[in-house]
Amino acid sequence: MKIVTYIFFLLTCFIGGAANAQKTNTLNTIVIDAGHGGYDIGAKGDVTDEATITLAIAKQLKARLKQVLPDVKVVMTREDENLPRNVQNHKEANRVRAEIANEARGDLFISIHVNSAQSKYKLIPDGTEEKTVYVKKGRKKVAKTKTVTKYKKVRVPPTITGTETYVWASNKSDSKKQFVTKTAEDMYGESEAASPNGFTPEELILASIRTRKFFDRSILLAELVQEEFTKQGRRNLGVKQRNNEGIWVLQATAMPSILVETGFICTPDDEAYLDSENGQQEVSYAIMRAILRYKEALKNNIIK
Numbered sequence: 001m002k003i004v005t006y007i008f009f010l011l012t013c014f015i016g017g018a019a020n021a022q023k024t025n026t027l028n029t030i031v032i033d034a035g036h037g038g039y040d041i042g043a044k045g046d047v048t049d050e051a052t053i054t055l056a057i058a059k060q061l062k063a064r065l066k067q068v069l070p071d072v073k074v075v076m077t078r079e080d081e082n083l084p085r086n087v088q089n090h091k092e093a094n095r096v097r098a099e100i101a102n103e104a105r106g107d108l109f110i111s112i113h114v115n116s117a118q119s120k121y122k123l124i125p126d127g128t129e130e131k132t133v134y135v136k137k138g139r140k141k142v143a144k145t146k147t148v149t150k151y152k153k154v155r156v157p158p159t160i161t162g163t164e165t166y167v168w169a170s171n172k173s174d175s176k177k178q179f180v181t182k183t184a185e186d187m188y189g190e191s192e193a194a195s196p197n198g199f200t201p202e203e204l205i206l207a208s209i210r211t212r213k214f215f216d217r218s219i220l221l222a223e224l225v226q227e228e229f230t231k232q233g234r235r236n237l238g239v240k241q242r243n244n245e246g247i248w249v250l251q252a253t254a255m256p257s258i259l260v261e262t263g264f265i266c267t268p269d270d271e272a273y274l275d276s277e278n279g280q281q282e283v284s285y286a287i288m289r290a291i292l293r294y295k296e297a298l299k300n301n302i303i304k
Contacts, residue, residue, distance in 0.1 A: 027295045029073045030065060031101040033111040033249070034058035035259075038083040040090040043116035045265040048275050050114040055081065057112050057262060057274075060284035068292060075104045098252035108221070108294075109257035110287065111249060114274060115164070116266040119155050126152040158266045162235030165222040166259040168250040169243035170215065180207045180214070180254045213304060217256035220303050221294045225260055228286035228293075234263075260287060 034054040036042035042050025055078070062074045077084045077100050083093040084100060101109045131148045134141040168176060222239040230236045242259075243251075250257040262283050263270040273279035297303050 025298050025301070027069075027072060027107050027291075027298060029075060029104050029106045029108075030069075030291065031075045031077065031104055031106040031109045031253075031255075032058045032061055032065075033077040033097050033101070033109065035111055035113040036083075036090070037078050037081060037093065038088070038090075040083065040093070043114055043265045045271040045275075046268060047271060048265070050116075050265060051081065053114050053262075053265065053274050053280075054112045055079075057280050057283050060280050061110075061112070061287055064284055064288040065291065068288065069295070073104070075100065075106065077101070094249050095252070097249050101253045101255065101257075106253065106255045108291070109250070109253040109255050110221075110291075111257070111259040112287075113259055113261050114263060114265045115261040116264060117158050117160050119158065119266065121153045122156055123151040124154055126150045157268050158264065160264050161267055161270050162237040163226065163229045163263060164237035164240055164261045165225045166240050166242045166247055166250070166261070167215065167218040167222055168247060168257070169241040176211050176214070176251045176254075180211050214254075214256045217294075217303060218250075218258055220297065221256060221290060222258045224290035224293050225258065225287055228289045229283075232282055232286055237261075 034051075034057070036049075036051035036054060038051075040051065042054070044050070058076060059079070062076060065072065065074050077097045083090065084096040087093050087096055097111075127150050128147050129150050131146050132143050133146050135144050219239060226236050226239055247259055250259060263274045263279075265271045265274065274283070
């Protein structure tokens with residue numbers, strides 16, 4: 001009897017999924033998240049910082065999307081130099097970013113960041129100095145003055161370049177599913193029923209299906225973003241999964257979600273590019289083109 005009931009649950013889920021296909025295959029709301037903000041400036045370059053660059057690119061992307069997708073609502077998690085909703089703690093800000101996206105019932109969440117790498121140092125000659133050394137003379141040691149080269153430690157500017165796009169790690173899908181389940185009633189009109197965790201078995205199964213769908217769609221969008229960067233001649237570092245604290249917001253948003261590392265601020269040439277109007281236009285254009293291709297894939301049922 002339990003097996004029959006479980007099969008009925010599965011059938012209900014798939015029938016419900018078909019009924020909601022129109023809702024999940026549309027692109028009505030896009031959430032753009034400019035990383036960092038306020039005192040949390042993120043990675044620092046020689047001239048500027050991550051928070052400044054991500055906000056400039058996010059604003060460019062919003063303007064482009066409003067032009068090419070006038071019927072799509074574009075929501076920003078922050079539109080000035082402050083943290084989202086002017087909170088004062090960067091950990092709280094991550095919770096607020098996810099809250100904004102879920103309240104907006106977003107169909108896509110795109111977080112924009114700038115990469116960095118550890119600096120390396122080397123020793124270079126820095127003049128000479130007189131140094132007293134002791135040398136053996138017979139059975140005694142005598143002092144002798146010697147001219148030696150002085151060295152100083154200098155930073156070697158990194159040369160690493162390239163873009164990479166992250167999705168949440170697949171082993172964190174259970175965490176993602178919790179947020180998908182919590183927002184299911186609002187987004188899909190499903191009711192919560194009395195059960196130990198507040199949800200019916202059907203709702204939990206549907207949440208699992210949606211979470212997998214969101215993961216596949218996130219991978220698709222991330223790949224499209226990287227392809228568009230490659231077309232611009234930029235180095236493609238690939239699509240990656242990450243599960244550290246900095247990417248928690250991807251798990252907490254009940255929608256397909258990606259984090260784009262747009263370049264390396266630690267590399268002087270990359271910093272100059274990302275800090276320039278031309279660079280920011282190219283980066284925002286690449287992400288916009290990827291979103292348009294993603295929308296077309298949904299429309300043509302290339303991805304479910």
